[in-house]
Amino acid sequence: MLQNLINSLPEWTKxxxxxxxVAISSRIRLARNLKGIPFPNKANDQxxxxxxxxxxxxxxxxxxxxxxxxxxxLSANQRLIMVEKHLCSPQFIEKPxxxxxxxxxxxTISLMVNExxxxxxxxxxxxxxxxxxLNQANHxxxxxxxxxxxxxxxxxxxxxxxxxxxxTGIRASVMLHLPGLAMVDQIKQVLSAxxxxxxxxxxxxxxxxxxxxxxxxxxxxxxxxxxEEELANNLTSVCRQVIxxxxxxxxxxxxxxxxxxxxxxxxSYGLLTQARLMNTQEALKLLSDVKLGIDLGIIPEAARVNVxxxxxxxxxxxxxxxxxxxxxxxxxDYHRAMTIREKLASx
Amino acid sequence: MLQNLINSLPEWTKxxxxxxxVAISSRIRLARNLKGIPFPNKANDQxxxxxxxxxxxxxxxxxxxxxxxxxxxLSANQRLIMVEKHLCSPQFIEKPxxxxxxxxxxxTISLMVNExxxxxxxxxxxxxxxxxxLNQANHxxxxxxxxxxxxxxxxxxxxxxxxxxxxTGIRASVMLHLPGLAMVDQIKQVLSAxxxxxxxxxxxxxxxxxxxxxxxxxxxxxxxxxxEEELANNLTSVCRQVIxxxxxxxxxxxxxxxxxxxxxxxxSYGLLTQARLMNTQEALKLLSDVKLGIDLGIIPEAARVNVxxxxxxxxxxxxxxxxxxxxxxxxxDYHRAMTIREKLASx
Numbered sequence: 001m002l003q004n005l006i007n008s009l010p011e012w013t014k015x016x017x018x019x020x021x022v023a024i025s026s027r028i029r030l031a032r033n034l035k036g037i038p039f040p041n042k043a044n045d046q047x048x049x050x051x052x053x054x055x056x057x058x059x060x061x062x063x064x065x066x067x068x069x070x071x072x073x074l075s076a077n078q079r080l081i082m083v084e085k086h087l088c089s090p091q092f093i094e095k096p097x098x099x100x101x102x103x104x105x106x107x108t109i110s111l112m113v114n115e116x117x118x119x120x121x122x123x124x125x126x127x128x129x130x131x132x133x134l135n136q137a138n139h140x141x142x143x144x145x146x147x148x149x150x151x152x153x154x155x156x157x158x159x160x161x162x163x164x165x166x167x168t169g170i171r172a173s174v175m176l177h178l179p180g181l182a183m184v185d186q187i188k189q190v191l192s193a194x195x196x197x198x199x200x201x202x203x204x205x206x207x208x209x210x211x212x213x214x215x216x217x218x219x220x221x222x223x224x225x226x227x228e229e230e231l232a233n234n235l236t237s238v239c240r241q242v243i244x245x246x247x248x249x250x251x252x253x254x255x256x257x258x259x260x261x262x263x264x265x266x267x268s269y270g271l272l273t274q275a276r277l278m279n280t281q282e283a284l285k286l287l288s289d290v291k292l293g294i295d296l297g298i299i300p301e302a303a304r305v306n307v308x309x310x311x312x313x314x315x316x317x318x319x320x321x322x323x324x325x326x327x328x329x330x331x332x333d334y335h336r337a338m339t340i341r342e343k344l345a346s347x
Numbered sequence: 348m349l350q351n352l353i354n355s356l357p358e359w360t361k362x363x364x365x366x367x368x369v370a371i372s373s374r375i376r377l378a379r380n381l382k383g384i385p386f387p388n389k390a391n392d393q394x395x396x397x398x399x400x401x402x403x404x405x406x407x408x409x410x411x412x413x414x415x416x417x418x419x420x421l422s423a424n425q426r427l428i429m430v431e432k433h434l435c436s437p438q439f440i441e442k443p444x445x446x447x448x449x450x451x452x453x454x455t456i457s458l459m460v461n462e463x464x465x466x467x468x469x470x471x472x473x474x475x476x477x478x479x480x481l482n483q484a485n486h487x488x489x490x491x492x493x494x495x496x497x498x499x500x501x502x503x504x505x506x507x508x509x510x511x512x513x514x515t516g517i518r519a520s521v522m523l524h525l526p527g528l529a530m531v532d533q534i535k536q537v538l539s540a541x542x543x544x545x546x547x548x549x550x551x552x553x554x555x556x557x558x559x560x561x562x563x564x565x566x567x568x569x570x571x572x573x574x575e576e577e578l579a580n581n582l583t584s585v586c587r588q589v590i591x592x593x594x595x596x597x598x599x600x601x602x603x604x605x606x607x608x609x610x611x612x613x614x615s616y617g618l619l620t621q622a623r624l625m626n627t628q629e630a631l632k633l634l635s636d637v638k639l640g641i642d643l644g645i646i647p648e649a650a651r652v653n654v655x656x657x658x659x660x661x662x663x664x665x666x667x668x669x670x671x672x673x674x675x676x677x678x679x680d681y682h683r684a685m686t687i688r689e690k691l692a693s694x
Contacts, residue, residue, distance in 0.1 A: 259681060263623035270621030276610035334606060 001067055006078055006321060009312050010085055010107035010124065014305060017127015021295040022243045024175040024215065026130045027086075028137040028232070031160040031169035032119040032144075033151040039161040040114045048098035051118045055111065058147045059102050066111075067103050071096040077326070080317030086124065088112050109140055116161045117169075119144070128239065130172050130232045137170075138228070164221070172232045173202075173219030174239045179292045180249035182214045190245060194218065199238055213284030213311070218242065254296060265293035273344050278337040279329075283314045303347045310343050348414055353425055353668060356659050357432055357454035357471065361652060364474015368642040369590045371522040371562065372471050374433075375480040375579070377488055378507040378516035379466040380498040386508040387461045395445035398465045402458065405494045406449050413458075414450050418443040424673070427664035433471065435459050456487055463508045464516075466491070475586065477519050477579045484517075485575070511568070515575045519582045520549075520566030523589060526639045527596035529561045530608075537592060541565065546585055560631030560658070565589065601643060612640035620691050625684040626676070630661045650694045657690050 012025050033039060034054060037047050052070075059066040071079060071093060079093040087110045088101055102111035112120040121144070123136040151159045158169040165171070181187040191201045202217040220235045253261050268289035272278075278286075290307050293299035312318060314336050320327055323335050359372050380386060381401060384394050399417075406413040418426060418440060426440040434457045435448055449458035459467040468491070470483040498506045505516040512518070528534040538548045549564040567582045600608050615636035619625075625633075637654050640646035659665060661683050667674055670682050 259623055263684070266621040266623055267618055270617035270619075271614055272617075273621075274613040274617030276606055276613055337610070 002069060005067060005069075005103060005105070005107065006081055008107070009309060010087070012108055012124045012126040013085075013308060013312055015126040017125060018129050019243055020127035022176055022178070022246050023128035023239070024177055025086075025124050025126055026128055026133045027122060027124045027173045027175070028130065028133040029123075029171045029173075030121040030137050030141055031117040031158065031165045031171075032121065032141070032148075033159060033161070034118045035149045035151045037118065040116065040118060041161060043114075045098065048114050052098055052100050052113055054148065055102070055113050055119060055144075056100065058144050059111070061147070062143070065104055066109075067105070069101045069103065071099040071101060077317050077320050081321055084315040084317045085312065087122075089115060091115065109136060111140075117165070119148075128174060128236075128243065130174065130236050134172070134228060134232050167225060168228045168231060170228050170231055171219055172235045173200075173217050174235065176216050176218055176239065176242060176246070177214060177288065177291060178216055178242070178246050179214040179288050180246050180253060183253065184249055186245075186249065187214075190242065191216070194238065194242070197238060199235070212281060213288035215284075215288070250292070250296060261296075262293075262298050265289045265296075265298055269293065269299055269344075272340050274341070275337045277330075277333040278314075278340065279333050280314060280316065280336070283336060283340065284311070287311055287314070300347070303344065306343045306347055310340055313339050313343065349416060352414060352416075352450060352452070352454065353428055355454070356656060357434070359455055359471045359473040360432075360655060360659055362473040364472060365476050366590050367474035369523055369525070369593050370475035370586070371524055372433075372473055373475055373477045373480045374469060374471045374520045374522070375477065375484040376470075376518045376520075377468040377484050378464040378505065378512045378518075379468065379488070379491075379495075380506060380508070381465045382496045382498045384465065387463065387465060388508060390461075392445065395461055399445055399447050399460055401495065402449070402460050402466060402491075403447065405491050406458070408494070409490070412451055413456075414452070416448045416450065418446040418448060424664050424667050428668055431662040431664045432659065434469075436462060438462065456483060458487075464512070466495075475521060475583075475590065477521065477583050477586075481519070481575060481579050514572060515578060517575050517578055518566055519579045520547075520564050521582065521586045523563050523565055523586065523593070524561060524635065524638060525563055525589070525593050526561040526635050527593050527600060530600065531596055533592075533596065534561075537589065538563070541585065541589070544585060546582070559628060560635035562631075562635070597639070597643060608643075609640075609645050612636045612643075612645055616640065616646055616691075619687050621688070622684045624677075624680040625661075625687065626680050627661060627663065627683070630683060630687065631658070634658055634661070647694070650691065653690045653694055657687055660686050660690065 017023065034051060037043060037051060040048060056068050059068060079096065082088045082101060083090050083093060085107065087103055087107060089112070092099060092112050092115045098114050100113040102113070103109070108124050110122045121137050121140050123133045123140065125133040153159055157167040160166050160169050178187060181190055194201060198221045200219045200221050202219065203211040218239055220231050268286040272286050272290060287307055287310055290299055290303065294301060294304050294307060316332055319332055319335050319339065327335065364370065381398060384390060384398060387395060403415050406415060426443065429435045429448060430437050430440060432454065434450055434454060436459070439446060439459050439462045445461050447460040449460070455471050457469045468484050468487050470480045470487065472480040500506055504514040507513050507516050525534060528537055541548060545568045547566045547568050549566065550558040565586055567578050615633040619633050619637060634654055634657055637646055637650065641648060641651050641654060663679055666679055666682050666686065669686070674682065
């Protein structure tokens, strides 16, 4: 079961969704803590063990759907796979002890146990669909609440380790692919305007990570004083605007400099189909171009599924897993280029 | 007949020849002048006309083989085609009056009438084969001498407009493709050593032109005091050394950094198959890489003929001829990229 989970990509990476010319995925994360036990950074070993056991019990009622995984039991590379499939945060695997990840078969739901909070529920939907992700998260939350006793304050709402999460404990985020705005150098301007609206912008793997391949995580900053629905709706309307801006830039590029655009995107495709060595950064940049080319009808639609998969397959941990060995950078670059060529040759 | 000549590429561009992993073509040029008529730069209109008529008469005995073309009768683009197919020098078409070009059907022999000298006989053979080119040139020379009276001095030999050509009037040159030496930064060193041996290095279109696509014309400088055969043999032995140096660099690259080399050459192939806009310089650079890839067995042999043709088809004049119109740079870049894609797609 664990092997199956590790071998396959999350369903949302392959499925299509609303506005997926720009939106890659929509994610909801709820922060929850158990009553009467200190937050993980203050808890001792027994208390952390207690948290793991309590949550393991709670999910065991649906053991056919939810698979608990002790991080300690994973190899270093398997841990990295979890991060690179966005099933947990990079911070989560840094200290593996007393930490557990619970994942559903489709890898659209994951629970991080004993990260910053006792419990973080995360759901991911393909494309632009926070509503669906929120419904799923609420469903899991309700199910767990049947047996778990959450730390909750009548005035403040859910109590969380970090004050920015207090209240609903919700963080909604949408992963957007913004190559058009990047191409016309408007990306910084747009993103800094969002920051002033209380919106957070992050790179591919969340807080403190770099934006690669023109992919940005747009998320809400304030969780106190609003309902889950309000927060999700607010982010939805902000993202809708960004999506429209990206689309209008793309339209203008197609109108004013179509050939130059085609040239750039097709060249990227040419490099991907032929290179023998490629690092992650270049691969993401070129795949970003090719995804844009598909979205604009410049590159055949048939390539879409493979390009979406490649956005994950090229990552270090997954490559090492596929080829069954630890690799140095040169070997990774070699196998990455090979994986890309094979995947695109089958289009 | 003229249309056929213009529509087709010289035979040597398609044929294979000795050492054609490095040597593209071997060329012999003989400078001759008619007795009793001043050199072209000193001659008046009647005298220039006389030269044209005399030579036209001489070749008319083989009118089925040799086609005389008055430069005045060619369009600007047709003139450029003659230069870009290496049938005459760039200087030759600058002043079209009283100038005639005589070409055989295979476009391996051409006579320039009233360039720097009254007559320049040029023969080109594919690959590394100065002997064959010299035999052809001598054959044409003998044939013409049956009816022409050359300006010849018992002590000095053939008299020519420029003193560097006095004597045999021969210039032998070999076009070499030296991407390996360029890649390891040895090209300047090798070429400057040749200069000290009395060897001339020029770019793609002869004197004063730039080297593009790592293609160099290597030719002899001294013509006085040696026989035609001595001069050709001397250049042959120099070129043989350069060819061996290039081959040994290629071998070392294949041994020490094969993957990096494959990566570079295949990326160039990828760009050629996908770009939508491409200027001549980039096209020559990438085609140079691809030719090297074919020579090293990295890129399929099947592409060889098309790549060799493309080295010519991408040139401005030929592109304009194929598409039947004068084009600005953007249009040329567009049609150049299209021509390349179509030609490579048929491989």
